Amino acid sequence: MGRAATATINLDAFRHNYRLAKSVAPEQKAIAIVKADAYGHGAVKLAFALENEADAFGVACIEEAIELREAGIKQPILLLEGFFTEDELPVISDNNFWCAVHSLEQIDIIARSQLNQPVNFWLKMDSGMHRLGVSPQDYRLAYDKLRSLPQVNEIVLMSHFADADAFGSAITAQQISCFEEISRDIDAPVSIANSAATMEHTSTRREFQRPGLMLYGSSPFEAAQPMAEQLQPVMTLTSEVIAVRELGPGDGVGYGHRFVCDGPTKVGTVAIGYADGYPRHAKDGTPVLVNGQRTRIIGRVSMDMLTVDLTHIDDARVGAKVELWGDNLLAAEVAPYCDTVPYTLFTGITRRVHKKYIG
Ligand SMILES: *Cc1c(COP(=O)(O)O)cnc(C)c1O
Numbered sequence: 001m002g003r004a005a006t007a008t009i010n011l012d013a014f015r016h017n018y019r020l021a022k023s024v025a026p027e028q029k030a031i032a033i034v035k036a037d038a039y040g041h042g043a044v045k046l047a048f049a050l051e052n053e054a055d056a057f058g059v060a061c062i063e064e065a066i067e068l069r070e071a072g073i074k075q076p077i078l079l080l081e082g083f084f085t086e087d088e089l090p091v092i093s094d095n096n097f098w099c100a101v102h103s104l105e106q107i108d109i110i111a112r113s114q115l116n117q118p119v120n121f122w123l124k125m126d127s128g129m130h131r132l133g134v135s136p137q138d139y140r141l142a143y144d145k146l147r148s149l150p151q152v153n154e155i156v157l158m159s160h161f162a163d164a165d166a167f168g169s170a171i172t173a174q175q176i177s178c179f180e181e182i183s184r185d186i187d188a189p190v191s192i193a194n195s196a197a198t199m200e201h202t203s204t205r206r207e208f209q210r211p212g213l214m215l216y217g218s219s220p221f222e223a224a225q226p227m228a229e230q231l232q233p234v235m236t237l238t239s240e241v242i243a244v245r246e247l248g249p250g251d252g253v254g255y256g257h258r259f260v261c262d263g264p265t266k267v268g269t270v271a272i273g274y275a276d277g278y279p280r281h282a283k284d285g286t287p288v289l290v291n292g293q294r295t296r297i298i299g300r301v302s303m304d305m306l307t308v309d310l311t312h313i314d315d316a317r318v319g320a321k322v323e324l325w326g327d328n329l330l331a332a333e334v335a336p337y338c339d340t341v342p343y344t345l346f347t348g349i350t351r352r353v354h355k356k357y358i359g
Contacts, residue, residue: 003239003271003352004238004239004240004271005237005238005239005271005272005276005352005353005354006237006238006239006353006354006355006356007040007041007235007236007237007349007353007354007355007356008235008236008237008238008326008355008356008357008358009041009042009045009046009234009235009355009356009357009358010232010233010234010235010236010327010358010359011045011046011049011234011357011358011359012232012358012359013217013232013233013234013359014041014046014049014050014215014216014217014234014359015049015050015053015359016232017214017215017216017217017231017232017234018030018032018050018053018054018211018215020214020227020230020231021195021198021209021211021214021215022209024198024199024205024209024227025198025205025209028205028206028207028208028209029055029056029207029208029209030054030055030198030208030209030210030211031054031055031056031057031058031078031191031208031209031210031211032046032047032050032054032055032056032057032058032211032215033057033058033059033080033194033210033211033212033215034046034047034057034058034059034064034068035058035059035060035061035064035080035212036060036064036347037064037347038216039212039213039216039343039346039347040235040277040346040347040348040349041216041234041235041346042355042357043059043064043067043068044067044068044071044073045355045357047068047071047073047075048071048072048073049359051073051074051075054075055075055076055208056075056076056077056078056098056208057073057075057076057077057078058077058078058080058210058212059077059078059079059080060079060080060081061079061081061084062079062083062084062088062091062092062097065077065079065095065097066091066095069095076096076097076098076120077095077097077098078097078098078099078100078122079092079097079098079099079100080100080210081100081102081132082099082100082101082102082106082122082124083099083106083109086109086113089109089110089113089115089119089151090113090114090115090116092119093115093116093117093118093119093151094116094117096117097119098119098120098121098122098156099119099120099121099122100121100122100123100124100158101121101122101123101124101134101142101146102124102126102132102133102134103134104134104138104141104142104145107142107145107146107149110146110149110151110152111145111149111151113151115151117153118150118151118152118153119151119152119153120153120154120155120156121146121152121153121154121155121156122155122156122157122158122191123139123142123143123146123155123156123157123158124158124159124160125139125157125158125159125178125179125182125183126159127159127175127176127178127179127182127192128162128171128174128175128178129159129160129161129162129175130162131160131162132160133159133160136178136181136182139182139183140182140185140186143155143157143186143188154188154189155188156188156189156190156191156207156208157179157183157186157188157189157190157191158190158191158192159175159179159192160192160194161175161192161193161194161196161197161204162175164193164194164196164197164200164201164204164220165196165220165221165222167200167221167223172197172201176192176201176203176204179192189206189207189208190206190207190208191206191207191208191209191210192204192206193205193206193209193210193211194210194211194212194213194220195211195212195213195214195215195220196220196221197209198210198211198214199214199219199220199221199225199227199228200221200225200227213342213343214227214231215234216233216234216235216342216346217231217232217233217234217235218231218233218330218331218332218342218346219231219332222332222336233325233326233327233330233331235325235326235331235346235349236323236325236326236327237272237278237323237324237325237326237349237353238321238322238323238324238326239270239271239272239322239324240270240271240318240319240320240321240322241268241269241270241290241308241310241316241317241318241319241320241322242269242270242271242305242318243268243269243318244266244267244268244269244310244316244317244318245266245267245269246264246265246266246267247261247264247265247266247267248261248263248264248265249261249262249263249264251265252299253267253298253299253307254299254300254302254307255299255300255302256300257299258284258299258300259284259298259299259300259307264311265298265309265311266309266310266311266313266316267298267299267307267308267309267310268290268307268308268309268310268313268316268320268322269305269306269307270288270305270306270307270308270322271304271305272304272305272306272322272324272353273301273302273303273304273305273306274301274302274303275303275304275350275352276304276349276350276352276353277345277348277349277350277353278301278306278324278348279301279338279340279344279345279348280300280301280302281301281338281339282297282301282306282334282337282338283297283337283338284296284297284298284299285297285337286334286337286338287329287333287334287337288308288322288323288324288329289322289323289328289329290308290310290313290316290320290321290322291313291314291315291316291320291321292321292323292328293312293313293314294329295308295309295310295312295313296308296309297309308322325345330342331345331346
């Protein structure tokens with residue numbers, strides 16, 4: 001009943017991808033990154049899919065962590081960006097969350113906090129991304145200060161890469177050597193690898209990996225990569241054709257008539273649009289599957305609908321199945337047509353899209 005726009009989430013694929021991430025360093029830990037509602041897939045459902053398996057989960061903020069705890073997730077949960085306000089610290093302590101620390105000011109705040117039990121802090125170094133983290137110059141000082149505090153249990157040394165998805169990146173090499181130089185004399189576990197580093201940069205596989213995107217079956221690399229081929233898409237976004245019309249040369253399609261037919265064209269209208277999270281800036285020619293056959297978007301994506309070329313599609317009538325991305329069409333292939341990356345396609349999916357969990 002109702003509108004067909006559906007994101008089918010394959011929990012077996014999610015588990016498979018986590019196991020793959022884990023397999024590169026089985027003795028170490030892999031934190032399943034489920035921030036932003038598990039990249040738009042539904043954090044509670046996905047965390048439960050790894051309930052007895054993931055070493056820990058990673059989220060962006062305390063609201064996301066509390067959501068998982070209240071749902072019954074027992075594993076450690078890491079706040080990747082730490083605390084935003086002082087009053088979070090007692091909540092972090094009481095819930096046994098792990099918490100990033102990214103500035104000297106935050107260490108002063110921790111020093112004056114009243115906590116029921118000491119917290120595991122992840123001291124973040126700005127090794128070159130220049131977004132968050134203590135500078136390399138201040139890092140040792142920050143570590144010693146943090147280590148001296150009674151509010152602190154274990155400390156993990158952490159950093160994040162700016163360019164790990166580019167093969168042979170000089171930026172990544174510099175970040176690794178900066179991090180190694182500063183952290184060499186500190187006896188503490190290390191976490192620096194995101195998906196791209198987990199997949200490609202062997203030397204970054206340390207005590208804790210932090211795979212995100214790869215768990216959702218999407219490669220951070222544009223080019224082919226051996227592990228990328230083993231990933232399985234988790235989200236398949238589908239809908240249906242709700243109208244079909246035959247147009248002729250010179251006929252325009254949709255808002256602004258962005259697409260104009262150059263010959264006899266069969267056009268299908270599909271029940272999905274930018275209010276569902278399908279990008280409005282998808283160009284003419286963006287790939288899409290109808291009845292499992294490849295065709296293209298023609299005309300501007302509107303709020304609730306988009307239009308596709310059915311001219312050469314067999315059996316293309318009202319009710320035909322449309323796959324926007326997923327099992328048979330990688331989000332990574334669609335993304336460049338929308339001037340973006342799979343991350344924004346997944347996280348952009350809105351509440352109106354039915355979510356169906358399988359596996
Ligand atoms: C989001 C995030 C990750 C995961 O990144 P992917 O590219 O999705 O693997 C890892 N670490 C931090 C600090 C993050 O914010």
